[in-house]
Amino acid sequence: MTDILNIDCELLVIGAGMTGMAASLFAGNRNIETVQVGITSEIIFASGLLDLMGVHPMEQETIWKDPWEGIQALCRDIPEHPYAKIPPEIIYEAFEELTRFLNASGLAYVRHEKRNALVLTPVGTVKPSYFIPRTMWNGVQALQAKEPCLIVDIEGLKGFSARQIVASLRSRWPHLSHATISFPSSANLGEVYLEPLARSLVIPQTREALADALRPHLKAVRFLGMPAVFGIQDSHKILSDIENRVGVPVFEIPTMPPSIPGLRIKEVFESNLPAKGVQRFFQKRVMDVKTEAKGFVVQIGDTSPETLIRTRGIVLASGRFLGKGLSADRKQIRESILNLPVHQPLKRSEWHCYEFLDPAGHPVNRAGLVTDDWFRPFDSSGKIAHKRLFAAGSILAHQDWMRQKCGSGLAVATAYAAVNAFRENN
């Protein structure tokens, strides 16, 4: 047991998805001694779009132009929703603090202050979102103005067909056209993967070769859209450089996972959180949590305990099933780390609707942890489990981020509220 590392901290953040990353950032910004533990693989499923609020009521498929009005209506109708515990100005502040950090780290985000932006998807739908990567913003403008626009796909890249996007949208956007190019350096290789292509664009020669491949297709178009591939770091600079070379505004379109914009977020957090004093144990899992007078003793490791962390508080941001914060057997849903009670339908036959696309959404997606107004989850007796144990993000009950299109907002706002609540209760 002598080789187990002992660490003391004030706050342990469990989870390395959007919520965990945001919580660590907010804690770091407040000079709270923070340790973060979690598996980072989930964040690359992120599209890069930061949704705030899109759809409510789900049954009526009401899509909100102004997300803030949407939040107001949501909180009025569903007072248990996590957003209802946070004043709108605090949600606003949370996003400001997050995007300030992203912008300062070279990952620029843009928005309309009081309006959702509309973004193209690979299946030819149009998605409302709030904070948009700068590299996608020209697409928002082009779509809004229905400008003559060329969508280009890449030979060997699966799941992204420019022809599909154009065909699906042409009735509403007549001046759309499509083309296919071979990506420089990957021509005739067969299947191409976005990450190496994105990294290859760091080299100016590759960018020029890409521009050469694009130029013949650019007659009479005002905008150019491509799958999100313009670099991992400094994506905005790479995009500007391509724009200069081809002479039209260029934008990225989100792709199927694993996506480059998701990877950008992951890399920005990974490389900039240490400077905020956050000590990270990525790809480690929590193996045991014991409560003691001053807080918690937490064992983390890979297959056996490697590190013992004494902490005053915990932010549980371990996600849902994909993030493994929740797990389910045939009988019930459990919270995986602390075995906290999970609000859930009575039996498995009620977890899901008979139709996958039922607009009401599946009841299982509203299962999760129930908390007090400071995001402290309740134990089985209905009392808060611990005064400095907080839960944030998608693990919370009474929300359906996938259908309400509020995933990032939920992550960021509840992480912000939880960290601030910890600070006030510390």
Place this chain on the structure above:
Amino acid sequence: MQIVKTQVLIIGGGVTGAGLARDLALRGVNCVIAEKHDINAGASGANHGLLHSGARYVSSDMHSAEECRDEGRILKKMAPDCIEDTGGLFVAVAGDDERYIAEFPHLCTQSQIPVKELDIKEAREMEPALSSKIIAAFQVQDASIGPFKLSMENIHQARSLGCGLLRHSQVVGFQIEKKRISATKLKNLLTHEHFLVEADQVVNASGAWAKEIAALAGCQIDLLYSKGSLLVTHSRLTKRVINRLRPSSNADILVPGGTVSILGTTSIRIENLDAIFPTVKEIDAIVGEGAAMIPELEMTRYIRAYAGVRPLVGTATEEGGRSISRSFSLIDHETEGLNNFATITGGKLTTYRLMAEKTADLVCARLGVTRPCMTRTEPLPTAPATRWTQPGSAPKLWIEHNDPQDLLLCECEMVPKSVVNSLAQSIHDQNGKPDLIALGLRSRIGKGTCQGTFCAQRIAAYLYDIEELAGREGLENIRAFVSERWRGERPLLWDTSLIQSELKEALYCGLFGVELND
């Protein structure tokens, strides 16, 4: 209105209709199959894929047992590439009826069904997945059979001999003149256009829908509906078919098929055919019961569930209708005043050829055709485009070709672009449109662990690239495909499958918003 003329109209594109078309075509009779949806859309596509040795029925229905015994032998000779001759075991576990166990080998012998008693140790060496609690084991000659390949190959040969196939064509009425069906009115469900088929003879081979079709001709059939739900495991658990040695009940059989195993089944009486899907309750019952034979079934990952309806001819007293004969019924409808109409229903996959033979005999007698049935002795030719339904065949081809441009569109089941091209061509050959559902029916696409999460959009994108989809069809295709997959996923969403479905919803709803009308 368009009029199609033929000697025999076959209503139903399941295995019976397919087998009948081939049988008639081999006797030189011209025929057309009209199918409401697509090949094997009913029970022919929703069963274990079991080729019965007959042993299952020795105690309850000796006639069916002997039919299965004989037909099993014929099919193993005539359609070997549709069959994996796995062999089978019947096993009993502690607590099972000892008298039933003791009688079983004698009943098999009486029916001349080969059976060999195994000692427990031997059985568990042959099939290590078996429970340590088994108390008896017998070896029989069960096998697994690919129902889709079987139907496709029957249709393929029938078509090569001039038979027609009308998919998405629903019978909506009959014109009856002078004790004859003079014309059958159909509706194309894709174009919504009506058309007529004028045939000398009309055969109702619509399986569970036989009662509804017969009613359109003013005929009555006593038909009971017994729903059976089945589960597909992520990987193959046994080499052989494993049967529970007890009277037919839930979860009494595990049938291997290629790289997976299929566990079933329930038997639930239902009143109508509107909502045929497996329920959570059924799935839990199947898993719980199956685990008594094969404990691994409690922990293994399941990929999907499905349900089919057995049409049982007769009137039942008992809940699931298990005691009604599983033999088939050929009804000539002559007492009801029609002399060119017949219904063939009931029966099972194993006896499809015999059902086709008896029906073709009746039809040919009415037509004055004297050529005898050929399907007992004429091997079923292989149809190249049918192989993609078999787990493992697409990966093999892809590896052999080794063409870097031939991208895998469905990674779980390793289905490359070239296979999609070949499937699209075969659908065009059947006058169809290659959409995601039709491709999925003819291949392993969407049937692997991701259940369409990645391949639905990847294949939709590819179908646009090869100009098989246009306009907003892709979105409709994706909605239909993920919805169709869902029916099989919904009852078994726990553990890893629930994680997978959350990812799928995050992608298709969270990012793409396909659930919204935009």
